[in-house]
Amino acid sequence: MKSRITAAAIAVVSVAALASCSSAAGQPTSPDGGFQPSDVRIVVPFAAGGGSDTSGRAIASALEDTTGATITVENREGGSGAVGYSYFLSQEGNGNYLLASETALLALPLTTEVDFDYTTFTPIMKLGDDYTLMVVPADSEFETCTDVVDAARSDGVVAAVSGAVSLDEVVFTLIEQDQDVEFDRVPFEGGSEVIAGLLGGQVEVGSLNPSEVLGQLESGDLRALCALSDERYQYEELADIPTAIEQGIDVSFAQFRGFIAPGGITDEAREYWIAAAKEFAESDAYTTYIEENLMQANAVYADEFVDYLEQNSADLEAVVGK
Amino acid sequence: MIDNLILGFQTALTLENVLWCFVGVLLGTVIGLLPGLGSTTGVAVLLPITFTLEPVTALIMLAGIYYGAQYGGTITSVLISTPGEAASVVTTLDGYQMATRGRAGAALAISAIGSFIAAIISLALLIALAPPLADVALQFGPVEMFAIMILGLVIVVTFQGGAFVRGAMMAVAGLLVATVGISPGTSEERFTFGNINLLSGIPFVEVMIGLFALGEVLYQIRMGAAKPIRARFKDMVITRKDVTSSMPAILRGSGIGFGLGILPGAGSTLASFMAYGIERRVSRNRAQFGKGAIEGVASPESANNAAANANFVPTLALGIPGGATTAVLLGAFTIFGLQPGPLLFETQPDLVWGLLVSFFIGNVLLLVLNLPLAPVFAQMLRIPYGYLYPIIMLTSLVGAYSVSNNMFSVWLVFVFGLLGYLLKEFDLPSAPFVLGLVLGPLFEKSLVQTSAIGQGDLTVVFRSPIALTVFALAVAAVVLPKVVAMLRSRRRRTKVDAS
Numbered sequence: 084m085k086s087r088i089t090a091a092a093i094a095v096v097s098v099a100a101l102a103s104c105s106s107a108a109g110q111p112t113s114p115d116g117g118f119q120p121s122d123v124r125i126v127v128p129f130a131a132g133g134g135s136d137t138s139g140r141a142i143a144s145a146l147e148d149t150t151g152a153t154i155t156v157e158n159r160e161g162g163s164g165a166v167g168y169s170y171f172l173s174q175e176g177n178g179n180y181l182l183a184s185e186t187a188l189l190a191l192p193l194t195t196e197v198d199f200d201y202t203t204f205t206p207i208m209k210l211g212d213d214y215t216l217m218v219v220p221a222d223s224e225f226e227t228c229t230d231v232v233d234a235a236r237s238d239g240v241v242a243a244v245s246g247a248v249s250l251d252e253v254v255f256t257l258i259e260q261d262q263d264v265e266f267d268r269v270p271f272e273g274g275s276e277v278i279a280g281l282l283g284g285q286v287e288v289g290s291l292n293p294s295e296v297l298g299q300l301e302s303g304d305l306r307a308l309c310a311l312s313d314e315r316y317q318y319e320e321l322a323d324i325p326t327a328i329e330q331g332i333d334v335s336f337a338q339f340r341g342f343i344a345p346g347g348i349t350d351e352a353r354e355y356w357i358a359a360a361k362e363f364a365e366s367d368a369y370t371t372y373i374e375e376n377l378m379q380a381n382a383v384y385a386d387e388f389v390d391y392l393e394q395n396s397a398d399l400e401a402v403v404g405k
Numbered sequence: 406m407i408d409n410l411i412l413g414f415q416t417a418l419t420l421e422n423v424l425w426c427f428v429g430v431l432l433g434t435v436i437g438l439l440p441g442l443g444s445t446t447g448v449a450v451l452l453p454i455t456f457t458l459e460p461v462t463a464l465i466m467l468a469g470i471y472y473g474a475q476y477g478g479t480i481t482s483v484l485i486s487t488p489g490e491a492a493s494v495v496t497t498l499d500g501y502q503m504a505t506r507g508r509a510g511a512a513l514a515i516s517a518i519g520s521f522i523a524a525i526i527s528l529a530l531l532i533a534l535a536p537p538l539a540d541v542a543l544q545f546g547p548v549e550m551f552a553i554m555i556l557g558l559v560i561v562v563t564f565q566g567g568a569f570v571r572g573a574m575m576a577v578a579g580l581l582v583a584t585v586g587i588s589p590g591t592s593e594e595r596f597t598f599g600n601i602n603l604l605s606g607i608p609f610v611e612v613m614i615g616l617f618a619l620g621e622v623l624y625q626i627r628m629g630a631a632k633p634i635r636a637r638f639k640d641m642v643i644t645r646k647d648v649t650s651s652m653p654a655i656l657r658g659s660g661i662g663f664g665l666g667i668l669p670g671a672g673s674t675l676a677s678f679m680a681y682g683i684e685r686r687v688s689r690n691r692a693q694f695g696k697g698a699i700e701g702v703a704s705p706e707s708a709n710n711a712a713a714n715a716n717f718v719p720t721l722a723l724g725i726p727g728g729a730t731t732a733v734l735l736g737a738f739t740i741f742g743l744q745p746g747p748l749l750f751e752t753q754p755d756l757v758w759g760l761l762v763s764f765f766i767g768n769v770l771l772l773v774l775n776l777p778l779a780p781v782f783a784q785m786l787r788i789p790y791g792y793l794y795p796i797i798m799l800t801s802l803v804g805a806y807s808v809s810n811n812m813f814s815v816w817l818v819f820v821f822g823l824l825g826y827l828l829k830e831f832d833l834p835s836a837p838f839v840l841g842l843v844l845g846p847l848f849e850k851s852l853v854q855t856s857a858i859g860q861g862d863l864t865v866v867f868r869s870p871i872a873l874t875v876f877a878l879a880v881a882a883v884v885l886p887k888v889v890a891m892l893r894s895r896r897r898r899t900k901v902d903a904s
Contacts, residue, residue: 130449133736138772162588162604169601196599269857272589275725279669285546285858298724298746332679375742
């Protein structure tokens with residue numbers, strides 16, 4: 084009983100303290116009256132060492148430089164990202180939390196019962212797009228993506244996919260819808276397993292991010308037939324790869340990488356992060372990150388990012404919602 | 406070849422690299438020792454602190470954590486029947502029995518010696534043959550892996566000897582528990598009851614902590630007034646006879662471990678179980694297995710170390726991780742701006758050879774570290790249980806929480822701790838359960854992939870000569886002991902008739 088009274092007393096006092104604080108100065112402020120971050124956490128909903136982790140760490144160190152705040156990376160993996168995003172949900176209104184986001188933000192609400200979708204959070208910045216290349220073993224008979232589609236129409240083609248809502252699954256489904264063919268799918272877990280399957284001859288084609296497969300392309304063990312992107316890659320190593328569109332297959336789909344803030348944060352905090360993000364996009368760190376991961380630089384912010392998510396989510400729904 | 410080795414030694418033998426290698430193996434030993442903190446978590450957690458180092462130095466240290474953990478995982482398996490790593494689960498069977506007989510020091514020493522010999526053998530093979538071996542590994546697609554999984558389960562189920570039904574029951578229970586979470590292949594949720602913590606399945610680290618650490622503590626409390634093991638110093642030190650009688654087990658364990666380790670995905674857990682299962686059949690001392698046979702410690706410990714090193718074959722030669730920890734290490738490569746893949750040997754020779762040579766150095770360091778410390782660690786058993794058990798419980802629960810910074814893990818440990826206690830009470834083996842849980846997702850994935858490749862026609866498994874051979878071994882593992890037993894009894898009978 085006594086402890087309950089104490090607790091109540093503490094609560095009253097702290098509420099009063101908070102109230103007096105807010106009447107005096109509002110939110111934690113910087114000298115010019117805006118939002119000032121402190122002890123920032125960036126959640127990575129996947130394990131250390133993966134693609135999300137790399138982008139999370141790049142974002143963290145770049146934002147540290149532009150804002151001067153300390154930014155710590157927190158890996159909260161599990162459930163294909165669901166655990167990390169759901170944890171992020173509990174940080175609603177906290178302007179000191181960010182999350183290194185990718186396509187799981189859109190795929191999870193469409194396929195699994197989770198309590199969030201992209202509208203629950205505050206999208207800040209899309210860093211760029213990661214498209215895929217259609218790759219085959221070096222000794223494959225296929226020369227173009229059209230060959231693959233033709234073979235799928237006549238004899239059937241065994242395609243590797245790295246999960247039921249993965250980027251490559253989406254790409255293959257879009258090709259199927261565009262060309263009215265069907266691939267025989269073998270599900271793998273992740274890009275490196277797909278590469279092993281291709282090298283071992285257990286599957287015929289795969290669709291992989293350039294950064295996953297560059298090692299094998301350069302060594303000549305795998306060949307890229309086409310890029311499933313709107314335009315050809317600018318990178319020297321990839322510039323010779325024609326797009327699927329050039330080969331008469333009207334398909335292009337990218338995984339995005341970016342970062343988001345929790346829902347319900349103040350306008351000041353939102354504006355603050357958008358400004359920091361824009362500064363990040365101008366920095367060398369941004370260019371290095373995009374180039375090292377062979378992505379296409381395509382930064383958009385805030386509302387434009389939301390528009391992108393809306394469009395992308397609709398595309399995804401058309402694929403996985405069948 | 407010689408040039409490459411010289412280059413490797415030049416890279417690895419700088420003061421800085423040897424120092425960080427030592428830091429790595431030391432941290433690895435500690436990480437392997439702590440329940441919950443496996444090598445995968447250890448490498449992932451410590452990855453950020455290496456960002457300021459040179460890439461070679463960072464990778465030398467991270468790899469040191471990885472194989473150091475294989476040594477450390479043994480210590481608690483032997484002393485308190487609590488494996489620090491899934492790959493050390495099977496070591497508890499004979500290791501803990503040895504400890505209760507006062508021979509903990511010998512068990513730890515033979516595990517260090519076996520691990521060292523296995524490491525040297527597998528490193529020699531790795532250095533000489535990595536690229537061609539990687540090509541062999543690629544021949545093991547889904548169909549072949551499916552066969553390997555079957556063989557693994559069969560060997561584990563049958564190694565309990567007379568307790569075949571109990572072993573099979575527990576392995577199947579493990580497989581069933583492994584179905585919780587998002588299914589491989591179709592990505593549908595199963596048995597998650599809307600709980601997001603269950604989406605990625607029941608994590609085996611927590612299960613292991615519960616079954617072994619908490620289960621053992623509960624069981625000992627129930628037994629009541631257990632006395633600390635009295636160990637004479639004479640028994641603590643390993644004898645020449647221990648080493649010579651373990652040599653065949655170490656060599657066989659190394660071979661099995663290396664063979665399975667080069668296959669992407671099979672990993673050191675399966676290797677340690679398989680090596681133990683086979684040793685239990687072929688060892689001269691097989692009658693003593695399960696009662697504290699030193700070969701029962703030597704063989705799985707050699708196997709898991711050989712597998713850990715062999716895992717680098719696909720990792721370095723192809724850029725395809727062989728297991729969970731090497732996957733994190735590959736991630737580290739990209740963070741350091743290195744492109745993993747078949748060209749790594751050519752584009753980064755100093756890094757690759759420096760790393761490989763550092764394995765030698767690291768394993769020598771581990772042997773020097775572990776051999777004299779074995780009797781010292783064994784003294785831990787003199788701590789009265791009244792103090793030891795609360796410490797075990799505390800480290801277990803903190804370990805479980807640290808896996809994912811999530812209270813859910815702690816509740817899981819309690820649930821499986823209770824299960825572990827009940828299993829001991831009813832004399833059901835928990836090792837096959839763990840293997841079922843570890844192999845479950847791999848087994849299901851390869852089954853789904855095999856059926857996709859065969860387009861629903863399961864005869865696809867008979868078209869692969871490798872798979873057929875492995876299946877034949879699995880059948881032999883079940884049938885041969887029965888046939889041998891039958892022949893023996895018939896011969897005896899004919900002898901009796903004749904006389």
